[in-house]
Structures are given as C-alpha cells and as structure tokens.
Amino acid sequence: MELEDIQSIILRDRPTPYFGTVVAIKINNAEVGRQILANVLPDVTGSKEWHKDTQATLSIVMTYEGLQALGVPQSSLDSFPDSFKAGMANRANKLRDADVNAPENWVAPFGDKGDIHVCATVIADTKEKWQAKFDELKSNMKPYIDYDTPENGNIEILLEHDFGSDNNVKNVFGYRDGISNPEIKGSGIQTPPSNMDEAIAAGEFVLGYEGEAGTVPPMPQPEVLGKNGSFMVLRAYNSHVAAFNKFLKDNSDSDEEAELLGAKMWGRWRSGAPLVLSPDHDDEDLGDDPSRNNDFGYKDDPYGKKCPFGAHARRMNPRDSKDFILSDVRIHRIVRRSVGFGEVLPADVTEEDGKERGLFFIGINAHAMETVEYLQSQWINDGNFMSLGEEKDPMIGLHHGDKDSAADTFTVPTDPIRKRYHGIETFNTLYGGEYLFIPSLSALKWISELS
Numbered sequence: 006m007e008l009e010d011i012q013s014i015i016l017r018d019r020p021t022p023y024f025g026t027v028v029a030i031k032i033n034n035a036e037v038g039r040q041i042l043a044n045v046l047p048d049v050t051g052s053k054e055w056h057k058d059t060q061a062t063l064s065i066v067m068t069y070e071g072l073q074a075l076g077v078p079q080s081s082l083d084s085f086p087d088s089f090k091a092g093m094a095n096r097a098n099k100l101r102d103a104d105v106n107a108p109e110n111w112v113a114p115f116g117d118k119g120d121i122h123v124c125a126t127v128i129a130d131t132k133e134k135w136q137a138k139f140d141e142l143k144s145n146m147k148p149y150i151d152y153d154t155p156e157n158g159n160i161e162i163l164l165e166h167d168f169g170s171d172n173n174v175k176n177v178f179g180y181r182d183g184i185s186n187p188e189i190k191g192s193g194i195q196t197p198p199s200n201m202d203e204a205i206a207a208g209e210f211v212l213g214y215e216g217e218a219g220t221v222p223p224m225p226q227p228e229v230l231g232k233n234g235s236f237m238v239l240r241a242y243n244s245h246v247a248a249f250n251k252f253l254k255d256n257s258d259s260d261e262e263a264e265l266l267g268a269k270m271w272g273r274w275r276s277g278a279p280l281v282l283s284p285d286h287d288d289e290d291l292g293d294d295p296s297r298n299n300d301f302g303y304k305d306d307p308y309g310k311k312c313p314f315g316a317h318a319r320r321m322n323p324r325d326s327k328d329f330i331l332s333d334v335r336i337h338r339i340v341r342r343s344v345g346f347g348e349v350l351p352a353d354v355t356e357e358d359g360k361e362r363g364l365f366f367i368g369i370n371a372h373a374m375e376t377v378e379y380l381q382s383q384w385i386n387d388g389n390f391m392s393l394g395e396e397k398d399p400m401i402g403l404h405h406g407d408k409d410s411a412a413d414t415f416t417v418p419t420d421p422i423r424k425r426y427h428g429i430e431t432f433n434t435l436y437g438g439e440y441l442f443i444p445s446l447s448a449l450k451w452i453s454e455l456s
C-alpha cells in the first residue's frame with residue numbers, strides 16, 4: 006500500500022493520552038480555500054511517517070459541499086457515491102435517525118443547521134505539541150476570517166471543539182474504548198492480536214485497492230482524487246451517563262450485580278477485559294494488556310451466557326458467532342477513531358450534573374456511508390440478525406424507556422433461564438453528524454492546485 010499517500014487517521018491509532026481539536030470550516034471563496042489548503046498541506050501526515058508518539062498531526066476531511074466550494078469540477082463531483090452526495094441528514098431514514106436523534110433536533114452547524122465544508126483536526130500526544138500545531142493552523146486561517154461579520158469572511162469557523170482522554174482511554178461512561186480495530190492486509194500495521202480475525206482486504210478501507218470480493222470497487226475520479234482516499238462517518242453523541250448509572254442501580258441488588266449488568270450491555274468490563282475471557286469479574290491486568298484484551302472469539306460462548314448476543318461490542322463485531330445471519334461479518338468492519346469529550350461520571354452518580362460529555366464517533370471505511378447505514382439499521386436498531394426480535398443495541402440504539410416495549414428490552418442469557426431488563430433509554434443521543442471524504446495527500450495537493 007502507498008502508506009505515505011494515505012492520511013494517517015485512516016491507518017494509525019491515536020496516541021494515549023491524546024489532546025485534540027476539530028475545526029469545522031465553511032469556505033466562501035474557493036481560491037482562498039485552496040490557498041489555505043496549500044499552506045497547511047505540509048502538516049498533513051501520511052500513514053508511513055506518522056506514529057502516535059511522534060509529532061502532532063493534522064487531518065483534513067471534506068463534505069460533498071466542501072468539494073464543491075473548493076471548485077472540484079462537476080465531472081468529478083458526479084463520480085462520488087449518491088449517499089455521500091446526499092449527506093447524513095438526508096439519509097436519516099436509512100440510519101434510523103428518528104425522534105430525539107432526528108436531524109430536526111441536531112444542533113448547528115451539523116446537517117441542515119450549517120454548511121460544514123471542511124473539518125480540520127489536530128491531534129497529539131502532549132498538550133504542547135497539540136497547542137503549537139493548532140496555533141499554526143489558526144494563523145494560516147486568521148487573515149481570511151471576518152471576526153465581526155463572519156459571513157463576510159472568505160472562510161468561516163463554524164465549530165471549534167476540543168477533545169481528549171486520560172491515560173486510561175476510558176470513555177465518559179468509564180469504560181475503556183478504542184481497543185478493537187480490523188487489521189488491514191498489506192498495510193504492515195499491526196493491530197492488537199485477535200485469535201479469529203484474519204487481516205481484511207485493503208480495498209474495504211482504502212480506495213483503489215482490491216476488496217474482499219477480489220475486485221477494485223469504483224472510486225471518485227480522476228484517479229489522483231480517489232486513490233488512497235477513504236470515507237468517514239462522523240456522529241456526535243451526547244452521553245447520558247447518570248441515566249445509565251441509574252439504570253444499572255435500579256436493576257440490580259448490589260454494586261457487583263450493577264457492574265456485571267453494565268459489562269453485559271457493553272460486552273467488556275470497565276477495564277476493557279472482554280466478558281468471554283473474564284465472565285464473572287473485571288480483570289484489570291487483562292484489560293490493560295494489548296496482547297490479550299482483543300484476543301478472543303465467541304464460538305465457545307454459543308448461547309451468549311458469557312457475553313450476551315445483544316451486547317454493544319458483540320453486535321458490532323459478532324466475530325465467529327455461529328448460527329445467525331452473519332455470513333458477511335468481514336465486509337461490515339470499520340476502522341474506529343472516535344474521540345471523547347467531557348469528564349467521566351463515576352458509577353455512583355445517578356443525577357445529571359449539567360456538564361457536557363459525549364463522543365464523536367468516527368468510523369472509516371472505503372464505503373463508510375453504506376456500512377454505517379447497514380450497522381445502524383440492522384445490527385444497532387434491530388435484533389433479528391441475532392434472533393433477538395425487536396431488541397436494539399442497549400448502548401447506542403434509539404430507545405424510549407418503555408417498560409412494555411420489546412424494543413426497549415435487553416436479554417441476558419443465564420442459568421437456569423434468561424433474564425430480561427426492560428425500559429432501556431437512549432443513553433447516547435445524536436446531536437449531529439456528517440459524511441466526509443478523506444482525500445489522499447496527492448488528492449489534497451491536486452485540489453489545492455485547481456483553478
């Protein structure tokens with residue numbers, strides 16, 4: 006693979022700890038937009054040279070409207086997938102983004118509430134490196150911003166959002182995140198070992214390579230624009246941790262039982278230890294150990310007695326689970342580069358403290374829009390593929406807290422009979438999202454040189 010041309014966010018893990026900022030930009034003047042792109046290009050790193058403990062990196066991704074605003078020719082624009090052209094808000098039906106998650110309830114600048122053209126993200130392993138790189142980005146944009154009347158500027162900053170995590174890479178629920186990612190064939194980049202997970206064809210994640218079907222899927226044209234690029238699905242969630250903590254407490258008789266129920270809902274304990282390897286209690290050493298914490302399959306847990314079929318992680322990657330409608334597990338994998346914001350709320354806090362906390366889910370795949378639409382409609386907001394009827398993902402499904410609804414139920418297989426938990430709420434509500442193209446470094450250069 007041409008690693009030096011592929012943006013590092015596609016193939017490289019973020020550092021631990023990490024510090025970052027995402028800036029959403031609207032471009033009102035194509036020429037200025039291209040000039041800024043040319044100026045910042047040297048800071049955008051490829052997957053060969055960038056490692057998580059080296060220098061800070063900048064990644065640049067754009068919406069369909071962003072490509073238009075930068076003056077990409079119509080013939081090229083036409084060669085992008087229809088889902089990408091439509092944008093996430095217009096695909097709400099396919100994504101099952103209704104009720105609280107519906108685009109009408111999103112906040113600016115997402116979807117129709119704004120005009121996000123480009124997202125620039127700076128990320129680094131220290132505060133100093135992150136600050137220095139972010140200052141550089143800001144000084145490149147500053148001359149073109151009108152601070153009094155933003156819409157009169159050549160560019161507008163629609164959003165500036167900091168994120169980061171502590172050393173434990175715990176998300177705001179207090180659970181270790183970002184452990185499991187697919188290994189990509191030919192990348193030479195190792196992911197934590199997994200005993201059932203063979204490397205997946207590069208074309209599933211990067212444009213211009215053979216996919217699992219053995220063919221190179223169509224890509225945006227000309228080749229310099231499409232090749233070595235990919236697509237990103239960004240979904241911004243507010244996390245209702247106190248409601249989750251309360252749910253655990255209300256449905257258990259002890260702290261231990263509450264912890265077990267939480268682990269059953271995620272598929273992993275707080276430390277990251279997988280339930281199938283440690284079914285009864287958390288195991289910090291296992292959770293901390295990258296050589297062991299992803300090294301498992303589900304075939305020895307055929308009835309879900311260790312990890313329920315409905316657990317978030319088992320739904321999102323059923324691995325070698327048998328006897329379900331799962332023939333296509335390998336083509337529904339995504340690279341996750343999600344980033345969290347806000348403080349972890351301890352398990353004993355059951356009332357909201359009014360502070361913002363949540364996660365920018367970032368999923369990357371050469372056909373990320375279709376993959377996430379499939380995951381959202383089949384594996385998150387439905388239970389049929391695992392013979393769970395109407396049940397949904399207990400952590401990220403769209404729920405209504407209705408104790409009489411099968412869809413708001415979570416089933417935990419146990420001896421002698423299964424246990425059912427009712428009245429699940431939407432513990433993560435969506436407040437925005439975008440479909441984004443991740444151009445290669447040569448595509449960014451090509452765009453910056455358009456006239």
Ligand code: HEM
Pocket residue numbers: 176180181182183184185186240242244271273317318319321322339341363364366368377380381401433
């Ligand atoms: C607020 C939103 C979300 C949170 C807090 C969250 C959290 C987590 C956690 C804690 C894990 C287990 C750790 C790991 O294996 O890395 C996980 C795994 C995973 N999640 Fe999520 N997630 C969220 C949204 C999503 C969405 C929207 C998708 C897909 C559309 C998704 C897909 C996955 C996948 C593919 C895995 C890995 C499963 C595996 O390979 O075993 N997540 N998530």
